[in-house]
Amino acid sequence: MQKYRLFAPGPVPVPEEVSLQMARPIIHHRTKAFEAVVAQVKEDLKWLYQTQKDVITLASSGTGAMESAITNTLNAGDKVIVVDGGKFGERWWKIAQAYGLEVDILKVEWGNPVDPKEVEKKLAQGGYKAVLVQASESSTGTYHPIEELAKLTRNREDCLLIVDAISALGAVNLPFDAWGIDIMVAGSQKALALPPGLAFIALSDKAWKMAESCKTKKFYFDLKREKKNLEQNTTAFTPAITLVIGLAESLKSMKKEGLENLFARHARLAKATQEAMKALGLKLYSKSPVNSLTAACVPEGIDGGKVTKLMESKFNMTIAGGQDAAKGKIFRIAHLGYFDDLDIVTVVAAIEGTLAELGYKFEMGQGVGAAMKVLWGK
Amino acid sequence: MQKYRLFAPGPVPVPEEVSLQMARPIIHHRTKAFEAVVAQVKEDLKWLYQTQKDVITLASSGTGAMESAITNTLNAGDKVIVVDGGKFGERWWKIAQAYGLEVDILKVEWGNPVDPKEVEKKLAQGGYKAVLVQASESSTGTYHPIEELAKLTRNREDCLLIVDAISALGAVNLPFDAWGIDIMVAGSQKALALPPGLAFIALSDKAWKMAESCKTKKFYFDLKREKKNLEQNTTAFTPAITLVIGLAESLKSMKKEGLENLFARHARLAKATQEAMKALGLKLYSKSPVNSLTAACVPEGIDGGKVTKLMESKFNMTIAGGQDAAKGKIFRIAHLGYFDDLDIVTVVAAIEGTLAELGYKFEMGQGVGAAMKVLWGK
Numbered sequence: 001m002q003k004y005r006l007f008a009p010g011p012v013p014v015p016e017e018v019s020l021q022m023a024r025p026i027i028h029h030r031t032k033a034f035e036a037v038v039a040q041v042k043e044d045l046k047w048l049y050q051t052q053k054d055v056i057t058l059a060s061s062g063t064g065a066m067e068s069a070i071t072n073t074l075n076a077g078d079k080v081i082v083v084d085g086g087k088f089g090e091r092w093w094k095i096a097q098a099y100g101l102e103v104d105i106l107k108v109e110w111g112n113p114v115d116p117k118e119v120e121k122k123l124a125q126g127g128y129k130a131v132l133v134q135a136s137e138s139s140t141g142t143y144h145p146i147e148e149l150a151k152l153t154r155n156r157e158d159c160l161l162i163v164d165a166i167s168a169l170g171a172v173n174l175p176f177d178a179w180g181i182d183i184m185v186a187g188s189q190k191a192l193a194l195p196p197g198l199a200f201i202a203l204s205d206k207a208w209k210m211a212e213s214c215k216t217k218k219f220y221f222d223l224k225r226e227k228k229n230l231e232q233n234t235t236a237f238t239p240a241i242t243l244v245i246g247l248a249e250s251l252k253s254m255k256k257e258g259l260e261n262l263f264a265r266h267a268r269l270a271k272a273t274q275e276a277m278k279a280l281g282l283k284l285y286s287k288s289p290v291n292s293l294t295a296a297c298v299p300e301g302i303d304g305g306k307v308t309k310l311m312e313s314k315f316n317m318t319i320a321g322g323q324d325a326a327k328g329k330i331f332r333i334a335h336l337g338y339f340d341d342l343d344i345v346t347v348v349a350a351i352e353g354t355l356a357e358l359g360y361k362f363e364m365g366q367g368v369g370a371a372m373k374v375l376w377g378k
Numbered sequence: 379m380q381k382y383r384l385f386a387p388g389p390v391p392v393p394e395e396v397s398l399q400m401a402r403p404i405i406h407h408r409t410k411a412f413e414a415v416v417a418q419v420k421e422d423l424k425w426l427y428q429t430q431k432d433v434i435t436l437a438s439s440g441t442g443a444m445e446s447a448i449t450n451t452l453n454a455g456d457k458v459i460v461v462d463g464g465k466f467g468e469r470w471w472k473i474a475q476a477y478g479l480e481v482d483i484l485k486v487e488w489g490n491p492v493d494p495k496e497v498e499k500k501l502a503q504g505g506y507k508a509v510l511v512q513a514s515e516s517s518t519g520t521y522h523p524i525e526e527l528a529k530l531t532r533n534r535e536d537c538l539l540i541v542d543a544i545s546a547l548g549a550v551n552l553p554f555d556a557w558g559i560d561i562m563v564a565g566s567q568k569a570l571a572l573p574p575g576l577a578f579i580a581l582s583d584k585a586w587k588m589a590e591s592c593k594t595k596k597f598y599f600d601l602k603r604e605k606k607n608l609e610q611n612t613t614a615f616t617p618a619i620t621l622v623i624g625l626a627e628s629l630k631s632m633k634k635e636g637l638e639n640l641f642a643r644h645a646r647l648a649k650a651t652q653e654a655m656k657a658l659g660l661k662l663y664s665k666s667p668v669n670s671l672t673a674a675c676v677p678e679g680i681d682g683g684k685v686t687k688l689m690e691s692k693f694n695m696t697i698a699g700g701q702d703a704a705k706g707k708i709f710r711i712a713h714l715g716y717f718d719d720l721d722i723v724t725v726v727a728a729i730e731g732t733l734a735e736l737g738y739k740f741e742m743g744q745g746v747g748a749a750m751k752v753l754w755g756k
Binding site: 006008019020022031076100189196217221237238240318 | 382384386388389390391392397398400401402403404405406407408409437438439440441442445454472473476477478565567573574575594595596597598599600615616617618619620621690696
């Protein structure tokens with residue numbers, strides 16, 4: 001007997017009580033009962049986004065919301081800066097190019113955060129309509145300095161800061177209004193601990209103003225239409241009803257935990273994992289590790305692909321490997337969502353067991369011990 | 379104590395065993411286990427579509443797949459015929475107009491099927507790139523003659539038949555290959571008896587050829603990218619994992635029932651409901667009733683809005699009312715999906731109880747009796 005354990009940075013485990021809520025008999029979406037759910041979710045998403053603006057829920061993966069950020073505010077030919085420090089940075093410019101934007105790619109070495117000065121230099125040239133960036137670049141486990149970037153854009157009347165917070169919202173502090181973020185995108189299968197299928201997006205006044213004059217063609221992802229519907233506690237098209245029911249449940253438990261505790265828990269689990277990796281002699285891949293996940297470098301002489309495969313066969317556990325530039329070089333462990341202290345002990349123990357079997361020399365238990373010291377040490 | 383009963387034409391009830399499958403611990407989508415699910419679903423959707431072509435699954439509502447049908451094959455300025463006989467005909471031209479197509483709206487009186495001769499006359503003028511139509515116009519309960527329309531388009535090299543089969547697939551016979559349909563769109567929350575959140579689309583060789591030269595901008599709904607991924611039993615973006623797991627379960631039970639039995643069941647339930655309405659002295663709203671749902675006219679002097687409201691308060695049952703042109707004039711009862719004979723007896727009984735309370739004079743039990751004669755009479 002071996003339980004299945006999921007430690008990839010999304011999708012993450014769904015709490016049993018949320019799964020059971022979603023398994024209840026389906027209700028129709030054009031009813032008072034479902035409108036009440038939408039109204040509740042609307043308020044709770046504002047709380048999670050730390051904003052007074054409406055947060056729109058879409059039936060799509062996070063990429064759909066990323067696309068909507070671009071197609072609702074920007075036009076073909078518009079000059080934008082895309083911070084590309086990994087797979088998801090790449091996604092921003094692929095979407096932007098698909099819509100004919102003039103993309104200035106600010107290439108950042110994988111594992112590094114963007115230097116705000118580089119962005120500032122570019123912005124000084126003028127003419128940019130947006131800066132597109134990840135809060136958490138999950139392919140490298142890196143946090144980009146969103147607060148500093150927002151300082152560069154928030155006083156420019158015609159330039160938006162568009163943040164992909166898919167693997168960050170709920171795990172790290174991203175106060176939308178206070179920092180002056182213009183657009184922030186999130187997804188259900190990360191810190192919200194839901195199955196994938198929902199995406200979220202909020203727009204600042206500046207972004208809504210640009211939406212007014214935006215000419216890019218769209219229909220399903222027309223955010224103005226969704227906003228009007230959301231004001232009536234409904235959606236333009238049939239919502240993913242069961243996932244929205246789960247969302248209400250998930251937000252309820254997040255509110256119970258509280259924003260500060262939520263961020264502190266993610267920080268603690270990340271710190272414990274980081275210390276465990278160091279105690280095992282492994283380097284962290286990121287120079288600016290995000291609290292959503294930890295990317296660790298595979299020791300010299302060991303094939304990273306074997307680590308994830310052996311985790312699967314030996315422990316029935318899914319973690320993530322590296323992609324593209326990091327392929328075979330790293331493995332990635334999630335902290336975001338439904339994870340607690342003992343989960344970190346579990347995943348570190350499995351990593352130790354796996355590395356030992358692959359011939360890596362270390363004192364068994366050292367990683368787990370280091371994690372436990374962070375979690376419960378005095 | 380009063381159970382909640384859902385009889386609206388989508389979303390429809392989800393079988394308990396499907397809900398429980400979806401409530402199982404989530405698995406990661408980049409795993410052999412999930413790829414096996416995608417491979418199975420791919421084969422079973424071909425069976426349901428009656429096609430050799432790949433059927434693509436999207437994480438969106440049905441409208442997303444409708445949009446993708448247009449944005450992947452047609453260009454701004456292309457002339458298309460849209461059959462508009464209800465709310466969903468209207469949706470076709472709204473999407474088409476949003477993308478700058480030149481739309482020739484073939485207005486059909488609500489409740490009527492389109493006359494293929496009208497389409498033929500227009501096509502004879504030449505220059506049309508597509509005919510867009512519903513198989514089941516669920517706002518009126520009407521079946522449009524898809525086979526006849528396909529005869530008009532399938533030998534034209536440069537004109538597609540694009541069918542919205544969202545509330546039809548699995549309820550009525552729509553053999554994609556045999557009839558020569560070019561694009562067919564469906565959704566999860568109808569005859570597939572799943573929660574909303576998935577949409578489906580298949581393209582003929584002719585449609586894929588037009589996709590090759592299509593210039594319309596898109597990203598999330600880029601079907602060529604999805605097709606390439608589907609060939610590897612995966613998806614371009616994070617799929618709605620739990621819904622896809624449910625889809626596998628739902629298709630399994632549909633295959634067990636068999637296509638002929640599936641269509642025969644829907645036909646029998648529709649016939650029973652139609653006869654029940656007639657026995658109560660109610661007219662059918664559609665001149666070409668579809669087997670997915672029945673739209674009945676509210677008796678003279680009774681406000682249709684009161685029927686649906688009283689069904690809710692007296693029986694805790696959701697049926698659908700009329701929209702726009704049919705507002706207050708009709709109510710609509712679903713047969714599509716997870717409904718059996720006794721469900722029809724149940725909904726007809728509730729309608730009788732409701733009409734009686736609203737002062738309509740008839741012999742109580744007459745509707746139910748007529749339904750039972752169709753279901754079990756000799």
